[in-house]
Amino acid sequence: xxxxxxxxxxxxxxxxxxxxxxxxxxxxxxxxxxxxxxxxxxxxxxxxxxxxxxxxxxxxxxxxxxxxxxxxxxxxxxxxxxxxxxxxxxxxxxxxxxxxxxxxxxxxxxxxxxxxxxxxxxxxxxxxxxxxxxxxxxxxxxxxxxxxxxxxxxxxxxxxxxxxxxxxxxxxxxxxxxxxxxxxxxxxxxxxxxxxxxxxxxxxxxxxxxxxxxxxxxxxxxxxxxxxxxxxxxxxxxxxxxxxxxxxxxxxxxxxxxxxxxxxxxxxxxxxxxxxxxxxxxxxxxxxxxxxxxxxxxxxxxxxxxxxxxxxxxxxxxxxxxxxxxxxxxxxxxxxxxxxxxxxxxxxxxxxxxxxxxxxxxxxxxxxxxxxxxxxxxxxxxxxxxxxxxxxxxxxxxxxxxxxxxxxxxxxxx
Numbered sequence: 001x002x003x004x005x006x007x008x009x010x011x012x013x014x015x016x017x018x019x020x021x022x023x024x025x026x027x028x029x030x031x032x033x034x035x036x037x038x039x040x041x042x043x044x045x046x047x048x049x050x051x052x053x054x055x056x057x058x059x060x061x062x063x064x065x066x067x068x069x070x071x072x073x074x075x076x077x078x079x080x081x082x083x084x085x086x087x088x089x090x091x092x093x094x095x096x097x098x099x100x101x102x103x104x105x106x107x108x109x110x111x112x113x114x115x116x117x118x119x120x121x122x123x124x125x126x127x128x129x130x131x132x133x134x135x136x137x138x139x140x141x142x143x144x145x146x147x148x149x150x151x152x153x154x155x156x157x158x159x160x161x162x163x164x165x166x167x168x169x170x171x172x173x174x175x176x177x178x179x180x181x182x183x184x185x186x187x188x189x190x191x192x193x194x195x196x197x198x199x200x201x202x203x204x205x206x207x208x209x210x211x212x213x214x215x216x217x218x219x220x221x222x223x224x225x226x227x228x229x230x231x232x233x234x235x236x237x238x239x240x241x242x243x244x245x246x247x248x249x250x251x252x253x254x255x256x257x258x259x260x261x262x263x264x265x266x267x268x269x270x271x272x273x274x275x276x277x278x279x280x281x282x283x284x285x286x287x288x289x290x291x292x293x294x295x296x297x298x299x300x301x302x303x304x305x306x307x308x309x310x311x312x313x314x315x316x317x318x319x320x321x322x323x324x325x326x327x328x329x330x331x332x333x334x335x336x337x338x339x340x341x342x343x344x345x346x347x348x349x350x351x352x353x354x355x356x357x358x359x360x361x362x363x364x365x366x367x368x369x370x371x372x373x374x375x376x377x378x379x380x381x382x383x384x385x386x387x388x389x390x391x392x393x394x395x396x397x398x399x400x401x402x403x404x405x406x407x408x409x410x411x412x413x414x
Contacts, residue, residue, distance in 0.1 A: 044141060045080045050256035053271040054248040057087035059278045062118045062129065065089060067289035068278040069137055070121055073193050078141045084251045085137040086244050089129040092116040093212050096124045096186065100303045102373065106214040108412045115212060119299045122197065124186025128212050132204035132230070134240050136247065137197040144257060145194035147172060147187060152259055153250055154183070161246030162235045173226065180229035202240045203232040248273055300340035309334040312406040318399050319352035329353065331403065333410050337373045345369070358399040378408050
């Protein structure tokens with residue numbers, strides 16, 4: 001009964017209070033879901049009829065914030081109400097919709113440090129987030145999408161609030177001091193709704209950023225790396241909180257479709273800053289979206305096909321002692337990985353290792369196909385090699401341990 005009454009209330013724009021810093025539920029700002037699902041093409045309102053809100057997410061969980069972004073994209077009508085969402089996360093790496101996590105990030109380090117890896121729904125490159133990042137998402141109707149408007153607004157806020165001069169380069173990154181990147185950008189455009197989001201480096205841990213985004217050598221295309229800087233290095237007055245306020249007010253004082261500065265008069269017409277709590281109570285179905293975004297199948301299973309190959313010199317003590325070899329004896333492991341699963345494996349075993357008694361039987365390789373490109377595959381390799389032993393010998397010999405160690409380095413090191 002209470003939920004039914006709330007839906008009736010939110011359907012009426014008369015219930016929407018104007019405020020700058022008032023804490024309020026986002027339910028008062030969304031159109032009833034049964035109306036939203038029936039969104040239709042129509043003449044869009046004039047600029048003066050569009051109101052704005054700044055949503056401030058109370059979550060610092062990357063999967064929750066990405067789910068909130070996706071929920072708003074799917075369910076809200078931005079025809080006459082534009083929203084800028086600001087949010088921040090605990091340490092995580094966020095890759096683009098079509099990217100390869102093993103190529104873009106140091107996956108073993110992320111697992112070791114319990115740093116989340118998330119695949120977002122938009123394109124673009126890989127970024128590192130921590131509490132020193134400010135993330136911003138601009139939501140509009142599809143026909144009102146304007147990435148240049150959004151970036152110019154941020155640029156203006158940086159200068160107005162802190163005197164920081166920046167430029168927007170040809171890749172639509174925000175750059176300071178002619179070369180240091182402080183913001184990356186990406187977008188998702190639907191039939192009726194669009195969003196553009198970016199992350200601003202305020203006082204992020206650049207050492208952790210560098211380690212988390214260490215590159216793996218594979219036959220695939222990686223993100224373009226850039227020199228980065230924190231905005232706090234430009235002016236120590238810049239904090240995530242002060243920047244959030246500066247950009248929020250710049251957004252509210254600027255006309256909806258042009259960069260005309262309306263000052264305090266324009267601010268007074270807006271819906272202001274709104275704290276939002278990303279839970280199912282506020283956004284029904286959000287938990288399901290979050291679970292999908294946190295799943296292995298989404299974050300790793302959507303990876304395009306890639307191959308990886310590495311060579312390992314065989315220690316002399318593992319070679320046949322009575323033989324002399326003219327060339328370095330190297331074990332070469334090559335793998336093709338599709339949707340995060342091992343599709344094909346090749347072990348090129350040097351003569352010295354074969355003559356000392358190691359044979360890479362086809363049965364061992366067969367056991368690896370279809371396994372995740374993780375330690376799951378290493379376990380399968382070890383089990384397969386053990387099956388060749390007699391029942392009373394359940395330990396890998398020196399040569400098998402060497403092969404397993406090499407395989408582990410292919411799967412679990414950058």
